[in-house]
Amino acid sequence: MAGLEFSGFAALLSIVLILLPLLSFIIIIFGKKGGGGNLALANISIAFILSIYLVSLIWNKAPVHYQLNWFLIGEIQFTAGVLLNNLSLLMISLVSGISVLVHIYSRSYMKNDPNIHRYWAYLGLFCFSMLALSISDNLLLIYLFWELVGFSSFLLIGFWFTKHEASQAAKKAFVMNRIGDIGFLLGIMIIFSQFHTLDISILFGEDGLFNASVIKDNLWIFGTQQISEIWLTIAGIGFFMGAMAKSAQFPLHTWLPDAMEGPTSVSSLIHAATMVAAGVFLIARVYPVFDPFVLNMMVFIGAITAFMAATIALTQNNIKRILAYSTISQLGFMVMAMGIGAYSQSIFHLTTHAFFKCLLFLAAGSIIHQLHHYRDKIGLDFDYQDIRMMGGLRKSMPLTFWAMCLASAALIGLPFTSAYLSKDAIIVSAFEWAENRNALSQILPYLMVLTSWLTVFYISRLLFKVFFVKSNLLSLEQVQEIKDPSKKMTYVLVVLAFFCLFLVFSVNPFSSENSWIMNVFPSFNIQKNELFHSIIPIILTFGTLVLIVLSYSLYVKRDNFNGFGKGIFYRFSKREWYLNELYSLVFIANVEKLSKISYWFDQKVIDALVLKSAFLVRLLSLISSWIDKNLIDGLVNATGSLAKLIGRLAKKTQSGKLQQYLTTMLLLLISFFILTYFL
Amino acid sequence: MIPLSHFLIIGACLFSIGLYAVLTKKNAIQVLIGIEFMINAAILNFVAFGKYDKINGGGQMFALFAIVLAAAGVAVALAIILNVYKHFKTIDPSKIDNLRN
Amino acid sequence: MVEFIPFISSSINDTLASLAYLESEIVLVAGFLLVIIIDLFFSKKLPQMSFGLSMAIVLIVLTQNFTLLNLNPQVLFGGMIVLDHLSVLFKILFCLVSLIFLLFIRFNKSLQEHGKGTGDLYAILLAVHLGMNLMVMSSNLLMLFLSIEMVSLGSYLMVGYISKDSKQSEASLKYVLFGSVASAIMLYGISLLYGFTGSLYLQGPSFIAGLQNLPQLPLVLSLTLVFVGIAFKLSAFPLHFWVPDVYQGAPSPVTAFLSTGPKIAGFAVLIKFLILLQAIGIASNAIFTVLAMIAILSMVLGNFAAIWQNNSKRMLAYSSIGHTGFMFMALFVLPGQGYKALIFYMFIYVIMNMAAFLILDEIEDQTAKQNIDEYSGLGKQLSILMICFVIVLVSLTGLPPTAGFTAKFFVFSTALDAYNSSGSSVILIMIIVAALSTLISLFYYFKIPLNAYLRESTDTEIKASISPKTYLSAFLAFLLLLLIVFPSLIEQFL
Amino acid sequence: MNAEQVIFYFFAALLLLSALIVVTSRNLVRSIFLFFVTLFSLAAIYVFALADFIALTQVVLYAGGVLVLMLFAFMLSNKELLNAMEPAKRVFKVKHYVGIFISLAFLFILLQIFTERDFSQLEWIKSGSPISKNENTIHLIGIQSMTFYLLPFEILSVFLMMALVGAAHLARKDKKI
């Protein structure tokens, strides 16, 4: 009884928590123009406090699961409820926490935008759906909020919708996510068809239905339900597709770089820290679904994504784009980790990544913000997001510089940072995973190491170009005029920077094993190999340091270094592996063509068929009216043709009408008789 | 004693002759005469058969009625033909074909 | 000579007794004479007196007929005529036809402006009405032929009544020649029937027995020849050739009458022969096949040809051929079931066909437009009339919410029932053709609202006046709407 | 072959011959006069069927009524009616062939019927009472028209009245014009 009351109370709290941002959405969207900042901030702050309170109540205790009947369909009762376990608690506190920071940041960052109320409202909607996604207890609800998150992302990417690129990017993001969603939906259908429920805790709990199902003789059997095993795989692929789209995995990642058209604060919150992690979150939520095939696929795709994004990031010039690819790369790490069974490591990395990537973006945002203002001030037209235009900002924006340095250190996994713990844990797990597998699998860990080093390279490039070298455009004096942004924004950076440190997660700066996050989540299928745990971080760190020095010498010492020349690899990377072009060539163009064809078909064939049949009717009627009019001729001609010897006289018979009628009538009568009695 | 079938055959011939007139003549009055032949053929049948039907007298009565009806019909038809002549200046039925599709 | 004496007194008694059932016919005869006299002497002073008198007579006849509704079948005049429920229904139908026809004549411009007056027309009408009454009652071939001739001759006179232009005289010429040929052929057929049986009594035992003993060829030939005369009245295939020409040429009221009255009477006669055939015991499938063929061909010809017509009267003429074909379907009933669907359909058909011609005529009177493609924009100018027209056309097509639908529905029901019990695929084909022809009929019927409503008028505003004909057609259109809600208004009498 | 037969076949031949000339003649006046011959021969044949009253009526009504009516018709109207005959140039047209075909077909069918079976052997003819030669058919007709055929007889009067009124209406001149 007490348990029920407690869970009810906790559930209520969590519902209040998610409803607060929704409330701010509703109030602000109908409210007056330009306002809403205070309300949004207040609401999200309360939500954050609530989430912390919930964490304190439930963390590492029995999960709270509370549900209500939602609707009944046939004989199946659908429920809606909240499931508060460690994973969801982690997510809501992470999301609400970062949201609070981004809200604070945005107050300055977005201050002068005329449509700022929409911004707050959209943020509220996003927070609501993201938080709700985290605590939902059933797949249908998750799917609901999953799409809603995508929708709010659509809104936020397209926030400056008058910009053509922004609206384009928003559309692209949504449609690409849709592709994944179809997979998700397919997964839901398969699960529902097999188990007749979508409740996560019933399905995937310790003694859930899923564990009760078995695979035998290529059949996936649960109770009396049997379907082919392939459907399990398809379900797994489906869910994974959902995750791929949301977490921007190859080949569905192209929306994320484009999504940088949205406000930078949005990019940091949604497209770096939280929403994109939802894919990983989903994988975590439905983990039991994935069979080895899908897991391997995850590994493969995650690794490819990580590597690909890193290579692309090497040559990009737009600061946000670089960070976006970096995000993709990191997400690749997480997905790969999930694939190899490093569940806890993946989540750990998700958490640390959230902070440092958020920080990176916000810092970049500060730079952009200041440059933008400066640009407006001097009335010069230049792309204020292009790192080539920046340079030497180290002195003028010291705080930003240091925050960015710290975040970058975390990104590349230098010791004493949080990501050192998480990322190295993943790479170590990769080695462990590969140990007992075939030769092909051996490539994986090395690829990851390579990727990790590429990370070093591109982020150092960014840092050096922005903060060290001379700007291509602005003189030193001009650069001096640019200052750190307002206090509000910098405080946020400081707070986030703090979260990039190892201390937050683990007492031991060199071992992730005892971090509190790792402790509460399981890992699967991985045999621990102490050797790797000691050697690999050292190698990695060493390599990293070497690379930093190398890139410093490349980018700072040599003045006009443009990366790696203009070779094929450069172009390949610069053009983002030509994937956009490929898609537009293969899919978009073909779908357009297909739609054109099908419209042509509709107009020219189907409709024409109908018209043809109308034509046929008309023809028939023409014939029949012709017969009616000229029946006599026809018949006379027929009889005349009997007597064709006589010749053309037949044609001269169009004289009389009445008698023609009578003749016809009598001919018909006679032919009736002849037909009946004499033939 | 004349056999019944001879009456009938004469009637049939008359009927066919009338039919031919109806179908081919280019003068409405001749067409009308053709019709009268056809009617007369029928009357001949009635009369021939009526010889054997004393009690009801159907044949002869019918013949009588038919003659009267035919006469009235001719009267009306002629009136109409005259009207047509007024408008068309011809009574060739094959030339009167303003009404058509 | 002597052997007749016993019959004479009984015959006189029979005649006297029979007269009591012929009140309506007597009234008609009296009215006929009165109208002639009045027209002779009072046509100058009281120009509309013969109209009023005719109306009164038809109304009296109508009420008289209603009293006869629940009568048991009566054999009158020694079997010359038989008065039964079905014939009373037909007689009521004729009253309806005549009533509308009278009003139509009264308000038709060209007839009222006719220099020779309309008095004779009223007289002819009453005589034709009498003829139609006798047609449905007669059970004797002589009586039948006489009444058919009466109706035919009256119709010829009506068609040629005005003969003010070549069109009308041409129509009447064609009609009279075609009709005379048809009746001559029929007469020959009757003479053969008489010869083969020695009897003129259609339902008489000797008649039936005589036919039963006949070989196929003479039997079928004589029946076919008789059928020619009937089909001429029905305007069924292959005797439909005259229809478009005559309908177009005749004065509108007469066209309306021709398309209803004689046609309905023709059906009554056809029913008599069908009953006879069933009594003879000719394989009913064979008859049904022939009937179905005629029905199919009539529907196909009528409907397809109607599509191409631009003259509205001509179009309605073809459509009435189609309707004949459709009504044929209602003949497919098993013995002893009555022809309820047919009668119901006829009631509705009379109302809608009369209304259609009324409206056409009114349009012609007001705008001098006869062709459908000239109707553009009329929806605005003659709003009430065109609304009625639409209702009537919907009814002619056989769509709800008009009684035309109910009627069509009953006919379909009957035909399907026939199919159900006979399983003949010709009937099924006929039903499908009927369904398709409904669709086709939409093409041409809806050309009118299409022009009237969907196209803008090209010429100047026409000052529309609301004439009695408009009221009459509105009333008829209203009846069509009312009868779908309360079909029992008619149905209870069936 | 007795006299009766000779006379009968003579009239039959006359009938058919005159009828043929009537329908083939291109002269309307000749046509009409031969029509009279046809009707007269027909009346003669009626006599052989013991229908003397019918024969009489035939002569009176047809020869006296219809024929005179026809003659009056074109005498009253224009003389051109007489000239409106078809030109003698073309002998036969397809129309005629079709007409001939149809009439011959009918004739063929009818002859088929009349020759295939002897109709005097019909049940009702054998069992019925034929009119004897010395019977007064006028009496018979008189009684029948007052008993069985009273109703049609009366109706016939209405019919004739209607035809009279109508035909008169058609024929008379429009007062207003």
Add this chain to the structure above:
Amino acid sequence: MLSFLIFLPLIAALLILILPNRIQNQFKYITLGVSLIQFILSLFIYFNFNSSPINAGINKESQFQWVEKLSWIRLDLGTIGKLEIDYFLGIDGISMPFLILSALVTFVATLASWEIKTKLKAYFSLFLLLNTAVIGVFCALDFFLFYIFYELMLLPLYFLIGIWGGVKREYAAIKFFLYTLFGSVFMLLVIIGLYFSVSDPVNGNHTFNMILMMDPANYADGSIFSALADNNLFGMSARLLAFIVLFIAFSIKVPIVPLHTWLPDAHVEAPTPVSIILAGLLLKVGGYGIIRICFSIFPDAAMQSAWWIGLIGVISILYGALNALAQTDLKRLIAYSSVSHMGFVLLGIASSTSEGISGAMLQMISHGALSAMLFFLVGMIYERVHDREIANFSGLAEIMPQFTAFVMIAFFASLGLPGFSAFMAEAFSLIGAFNSEQVNGLLPRWMAVLASVGILLGAAYFLWTLQRMFFGPTQLKGGDDWLSKLKDVNMREKIALVPLAILALALGIFPSLLFDKMNASILAFVQLILN
């Protein structure tokens, strides 16, 4: 109650006919009042609707609610008994939702009728007549009555499209009319055939009672449509043939590919309110007919053809969406999207699972509201500048923010954004279709998989349109002239749009609002067709 609902608009139509033309500007208020009363009444019905299993309806006459039954036509026609036609109304869980939808859509369409400026008297009386017919169709339980209402819908629509329509209105009106009539003429034959096969067990009369037609026991032995006799017509099972005929008749309304080509023309040429009614209600009549008549009366034939129906559904979904993608006219795009969306209805019904049918029902209601909204929105643009070419607009969001907000709601709801009704509907149609193989083996799973691609295409065309027309810099073909004409949403339009949006949202979040009311009926329906 139901009669009142049906005939109220008819009375109002007559009233409008009688009233003088002088006050023709008031007609719209009369119409609005009528639709408002209807809406309130339908809500009253909704709240008093008993959704317990003993009121499931479907094939048990006693379980229907608000039943009105009067004997109407009794004609002794055939050999075997009397013709029994009743004035028989009643609703169950299947028909009740449509009543509310009808009332709501009519209300919105009335508000859209403000743009009609000519021949108001005729317009509003036809409009109300149409309303009568639509509600009648949803209430009628006698097949004859149903057919009358069904056909009655055609005429007003013909004129509404033909008189107040766009440039090609003649063509569109005739095409629409012929298409639908084609279906219904043959339907009539089936109706009559059914009448001969079915007799009322109480008095042995032949009857048009649809409910009695659903019980195989009521079919006379050896009658055409008797399940036992299994007659053949043209070498086909008679029942199957009848089913196909009925199915074609209704699916022309739905419409399915390839019988859909009337729809784009009719929708595009029709004036806005008529498009709203067409998309919002007329298409639903097709779906309703398939459930109420095709499947209920011929379950055996339905099961035989379920695979094909499912396939047609899938094809419609994909084909409609692809065609929508190719459109340059906004209204045409929405018209094609209707084809696509109604494909889900077909798929759901074909699955014959309770999920699928619930999904199909919800899809119909949801599409009713959403397509009404979409057409209303298109109408708003068209009314302002008389243009709907997508390419002629750009950046409308800047000048018409509220309008854009509504458009976004409608678009996203239509493309199946969760939280809106269409999502639930499509999801459950798909789930049903997917489950079908497991539950009753009717539809293979790949159909559901393929159909789900339609959702993606839906997103593509809607978002593409959104991006092209509403986002980006403001550029209008008509320049400043248009700029001044393109005013944002006014009060009347808001009143029309808000209820629809709320309905879509409410059903998306609380589908139980609908599911609870119809669940019992759907279970009964599934049981009926699967037995």
